Amino acid sequence: MKDNPSRPFYLVPYYLWIALFVIAPITLIFYFSFLDLTGAFTLENYQNFFSSVYLRMTLSSFWYAFLITLITILIAYPTAYWLTKTKHKQLWLLLIIIPSWINLLLKAYAFIGIFGLYGPANKLLQTLGAGPWQILFTDFSFIFVSVYIFIPFMVLPIFNSLDKINPALIDASRDLGASSFTTFRRVIFPLAINGVKSGVQAVFIPALSLFVITRLIAGNKVITLGTAIEQQFLVTQNWGMGSTIAMFLILFMIIIMMLTGQKEKGGSYNGKTK
Amino acid sequence: MAKLSKPAKIYLALVFAILYAPIFYLIFYSFNSGGTMSSFEGFTLEHYAAVFNDTRLLIILMNTVIVALLSSLISTAIGVLGAIGIVFLRNRKTRNAVLSLNTILIVSPDVIIGASFLILFTMIGVKLGFASVLISHIAFSIPIVVIMVLPKLQEMSHSLIDAATDLGASKRDILTRVIIPYIKPGIFAGFFLALTYSLDDFAVTFFVTGNGFSTLSIEIYSMARAGITLTINALSALIFAVTLGLVLGYYFFTQRAGQSPGTGGAKV
Numbered sequence: 001m002k003d004n005p006s007r008p009f010y011l012v013p014y015y016l017w018i019a020l021f022v023i024a025p026i027t028l029i030f031y032f033s034f035l036d037l038t039g040a041f042t043l044e045n046y047q048n049f050f051s052s053v054y055l056r057m058t059l060s061s062f063w064y065a066f067l068i069t070l071i072t073i074l075i076a077y078p079t080a081y082w083l084t085k086t087k088h089k090q091l092w093l094l095l096i097i098i099p100s101w102i103n104l105l106l107k108a109y110a111f112i113g114i115f116g117l118y119g120p121a122n123k124l125l126q127t128l129g130a131g132p133w134q135i136l137f138t139d140f141s142f143i144f145v146s147v148y149i150f151i152p153f154m155v156l157p158i159f160n161s162l163d164k165i166n167p168a169l170i171d172a173s174r175d176l177g178a179s180s181f182t183t184f185r186r187v188i189f190p191l192a193i194n195g196v197k198s199g200v201q202a203v204f205i206p207a208l209s210l211f212v213i214t215r216l217i218a219g220n221k222v223i224t225l226g227t228a229i230e231q232q233f234l235v236t237q238n239w240g241m242g243s244t245i246a247m248f249l250i251l252f253m254i255i256i257m258m259l260t261g262q263k264e265k266g267g268s269y270n271g272k273t274k
Numbered sequence: 275m276a277k278l279s280k281p282a283k284i285y286l287a288l289v290f291a292i293l294y295a296p297i298f299y300l301i302f303y304s305f306n307s308g309g310t311m312s313s314f315e316g317f318t319l320e321h322y323a324a325v326f327n328d329t330r331l332l333i334i335l336m337n338t339v340i341v342a343l344l345s346s347l348i349s350t351a352i353g354v355l356g357a358i359g360i361v362f363l364r365n366r367k368t369r370n371a372v373l374s375l376n377t378i379l380i381v382s383p384d385v386i387i388g389a390s391f392l393i394l395f396t397m398i399g400v401k402l403g404f405a406s407v408l409i410s411h412i413a414f415s416i417p418i419v420v421i422m423v424l425p426k427l428q429e430m431s432h433s434l435i436d437a438a439t440d441l442g443a444s445k446r447d448i449l450t451r452v453i454i455p456y457i458k459p460g461i462f463a464g465f466f467l468a469l470t471y472s473l474d475d476f477a478v479t480f481f482v483t484g485n486g487f488s489t490l491s492i493e494i495y496s497m498a499r500a501g502i503t504l505t506i507n508a509l510s511a512l513i514f515a516v517t518l519g520l521v522l523g524y525y526f527f528t529q530r531a532g533q534s535p536g537t538g539g540a541k542v
Contacts, residue, residue, distance in 0.1 A: 011363075014356025014416070018375050021413035025390030026378075032393055079289050082282045092286075094525065099293045101521050103474055105491055106510040109498045110296035113303070113311030116502070120299070120312070151293065209383030212476060216498055226385040233389050233481065243393075246386050257381065 026250075032243035045244035054228075058248070061224040064139070065207035068146045072203050073196060075147065076154035080195070081188075083155070084162045093159055100152035108216045111145045112136065115217075137219030145217045146207055153206075154199040161195030162188070197260040205253050225249045297514060304507035311502050321508035328505070331493065337404070338473065338490040345411035346468035352412070353419025353468075354461055358453060360420070361427045376417045387414060388481030395482060402484030410482050411475065415468035422464035426457040466524040470517070 036042040048054060079096070086092050099107070115121050115135040122132045135141050165188060173183040209226035223231075225245060232242030278286075299311075304322070308315035325331060360376075363369040379387060391413070395406045430453070438452045454461070476491040483492060490509075497506050 010355045011359035013352045014359060014420075017352060017356070017413065017416050018372070020394075021391070021416075022375050022378050025387070025394050028393045028397065029386070029390045075289070078282075078285060082278060082286050085278055085282075086286075095290065096293065098518065098521055099297060101470065101474070101517050102297060102514060103476070103491060103494070103510075103517075105476055105494045105498060106300060106506075106513065107296055109494070109506055109510070110300045112498065113502055114296060114299060116312065118310070118312035123312075148292065148296070151289070205381075205383055209385050210477075211385060212495070216495075226383060229385045229389055230480075233392060239389075239393065242389060246389055249383065249386060253381070253383065 029243045029246050029250075032239050033247045035240040035243075037238055037240065042240070045241050048241060049244050049248060054245070057223050057228060058225065060222075061208055061228075064143065064146075064222060064224065065204050068143055068150065068207045069200055069204045071143065071147045072150045072154045073199065076151055076199065077158055077196070079151070080155045080158035080162055083159055089159075089163070093156070096155050097152050100149075104149060104210075104212055105216075107149060108145060108213055111141065111148075111217055115141050136217065137221055139218065139222055142213060142218035142222045145213055146210070149213070150203045150207070153202040157198035157202065158192060158195040161192040161198075165191045194262050197262060201257060201260045204256055208252065209249060225252075297510075300507050301511040301514065304504060304511045306504060306507075309502075309504060311504070311507070321504045322512075324505050325508050325512070331505075331509075334488050334490055334493050337487065341404070341408050341411055341489060342469050342472040345408055345415055345472050346465050349412045349415035349468050350419050350461060350465045353416045353464060354423055354454075354457070356416065357420045357423040357427055358449070360424065376420055378417075379414050380417050380421070384475075384477030385481075388478040391478065392481045402482060403487040406482040406484070407479055407487060407489065410478050411472045414475070414478060415471055418467050418471060419461075419464035422467060423457055423460040426460035427453070430456050463524065466520060470520050470524065473516075473520075 033045055034041055034043065036044055049058075083089055083092050083096070113119050117132055117134070117136075121135055126132060169187055169191070170183060173187045178186065208224055209229075211224065211226040211230040214222045214224055214227045215230075225248070229242050229245050229249065232238045232245065236242075303311045303314065305317050305319070306314050307318035307320065360369060360372055363372065387410075391406070391410050392402075395402060395409075400406050400409065434452055434456070435448055438448050443451065474491070475489075476495060479489050479492055480495070483489070490513075494506055494509065497503055
């Protein structure tokens with residue numbers, strides 16, 4: 001595209017969008033994180049963030065996100081692996097993805113019924129001889145529902161990277177005498193690690209920031225970073241503190257993306273670096 | 275390729291069952307004449323009737339559809355022009371910088387988008403309600419459209435444009451007769467994706483909607499917080515059908531566009 005005249009006028013609305021809705025909002029969050037309730041400049045929010053209350057909240061949010069991500073990988077990896085071996089794999093993959101398009105609220109709502117005191121989960125427990133338990137509003141239900149919601153987001157990238165592996169490599173490994181386990185550990189797993197990384201990106205950050213699941217399923221038992229931000233902005237109306245937590249969430253997000261970042265991105269949109 | 279072993283098949287069946295059970299559970303109880311989601315008493319369509327007789331709910335539904343259609347149309351227009359502009363950017367550094375800025379809203383968690391937009395609208399004095407919701411939806415859909423259109427533009431051979439120029443086409447002709455027809459599948463895919471994102475969004479809308487204006491997901495959230503109402507079940511059955519239609523439509527267009535379908539991002 002060398003000799004083509006650049007056409008900046010195409011870009012005017014787009015650049016306006018970048019200025020107004022990408023740069024301005026981040027700047028505003030940054031600015032507000034230094035304001036107290038009266039709107040005066042302060043560093044108190046940052047001090048508060050390092051107090052025990054917020055640190056504990058951050059740690060527990062990370063712990064939950066870690067557990068959720070780990071369990072999701074454990075469930076999604078075999079799913080993706082076996083899916084690549086089915087006959088109509090693209091169709092099966094589509095079927096895995098469809099539930100991820102159903103509104104999150106509806107899925108969470110379904111679990112209010114399923115985990116309810118008289119719901120199917122408790123009925124099952126009762127036929128097994130265990131009494132009705134309070135399942136809803138516990139951290140178990142929070143983790144279960146989160147894992148349920150994130151499975152498709154983990155299966156898809158792992159499937160894609162497993163599917164890209166040249167079968168000749170696996171045959172070669174077998175021919176050279178490797179057992180299936182060795183083949184998996186030394187050939188398949190390293191080749192598909194980028195899929196796991198993208199999956200972690202797609203699961204860990206939302207697990208830190210979603211507030212719908214905590215509100216509907218976990219009651220007030222679990223407070224994630226997202227829940228805290230929502231609380232500060234919409235309930236307490238302390239935008240300064242909310243912005244400070246948001247700044248840290250952005251920071252964690254950047255760190256996670258750098259840790260799971262890949263030299264050669266799988267996304268089709270990142271091309272053009274020849 | 276090796277055939278699947280029995281445990282593998284059972285495992286996959288189990289995963290599918292777990293993924294779909296809650297959805298069918300919801301739909302199943304939407305036909306329950308008892309008022310609960312635990313004991314099925316008899317078949318009824320009264321909850322569907324309740325949905326269609328509830329004027330407030332219908333107005334909210336209309337709001338949701340209007341916001342979704344308008345925001346995806348406008349964001350598609352801005353996004354397509356933006357993508358064309360990006361491809362023609364000569365300086366590679368600028369191009370990469372613009373592309374990175376483009377991805378920010380896609381990777382940002384919804385709470386942050388919502389909270390920062392709330393500050394923005396309050397600062398510049400946009401009244402919270404229809405306008406703020408519509409603008410937010412346009413804002414978070416634009417980068418998605420750009421990403422859906424870019425690959426198509428990049429694969430387009432430049433000689434097509436050269437040929438058109440040689441044959442005397444004006445810039446406008448090149449845009450409307452050469453570029454746009456070529457990237458059409460990408461445009462449709464972007465539009466569909468923007469539409470589903472808008473219909474699906476809860477968190478961003480939750481932040482920027484005022485008291486007077488409500489979309490379907492906001493309404494479902496407040497109903498769900500109050501407890502179980504089978505009207506939600508009837509609604510979810512209807513939404514499931516619509517979603518399925520949209521997803522299939524989206525796949526149809528991306529298949530034609532020759533792109534591997536995305537996850538729909540982490541827009542959960």
